[in-house]
Amino acid sequence: MDLTTIVTQLGATIVEFQSLAAAAAYAVGLWYIAKAVNRGIKASSQPGGAETSGAAIFTTLLIGAVLLNLTNTMGDLWETMTGERGAGFGMVSYSGASAAGVFAPAINAIFTIVSTFGWWYGFKGLTMFKKASEGHGSGGYEDYAWKGFIHAIGGAAMVNIGSTVDAFKETVGLTF
Numbered sequence: 001m002d003l004t005t006i007v008t009q010l011g012a013t014i015v016e017f018q019s020l021a022a023a024a025a026y027a028v029g030l031w032y033i034a035k036a037v038n039r040g041i042k043a044s045s046q047p048g049g050a051e052t053s054g055a056a057i058f059t060t061l062l063i064g065a066v067l068l069n070l071t072n073t074m075g076d077l078w079e080t081m082t083g084e085r086g087a088g089f090g091m092v093s094y095s096g097a098s099a100a101g102v103f104a105p106a107i108n109a110i111f112t113i114v115s116t117f118g119w120w121y122g123f124k125g126l127t128m129f130k131k132a133s134e135g136h137g138s139g140g141y142e143d144y145a146w147k148g149f150i151h152a153i154g155g156a157a158m159v160n161i162g163s164t165v166d167a168f169k170e171t172v173g174l175t176f
Contacts, residue, residue, distance in 0.1 A: 004106040011109025014116045018089045021119035022070050029067030036060035059133040074122050077156035094162040111161045118158025125151025
């Protein structure tokens with residue numbers, strides 16, 4: 001078994017993890033929403049109790065709603081950056097891979113693996129926004145707002161790896 005076959009089989013197998021990322025984001029989004037509603041109920045039923053701001057509840061609700069809709073969120077991020085709609089599930093079929101001849105299936109498989117990691121990075125970035133909204137890591141190395149932003153944008157670029165590579169080729173002037 002050669003390396004091309006191994007990579008192609010891995011790419012075909014890892015596709016299932018894309019929908020797993022969306023399902024995990026959906027579950028975490030539901031958890032965030034339930035947690036925010038619970039905090040709101042406790043804050044309104046026990047006046048003078050623990051300090052819970054409306055902004056914290058609203059932010060948690062917003063991040064939960066965005067996580068519920070991870071697939072459209074990743075597409076919207078990509079559309080905001082490039083103006084074209086993207087973010088689909090499944091094997092990546094890169095148009096430029098045909099120039100690689102017999103290695104085209106391996107290139108498509110590698111792009112599929114990168115795309116799958118992009119879904120998870122986008123998911124991680126959106127959960128980092130929750131940490132940032134709670135005041136964790138303000139400034140310095142552990143600035144969760146910036147880390148979340150970079151993960152979400154980078155994840156959207158990885159999900160749409162074919163378009164990202166084409167944009168890079170056009171920017172640098174490559175012709176392969």
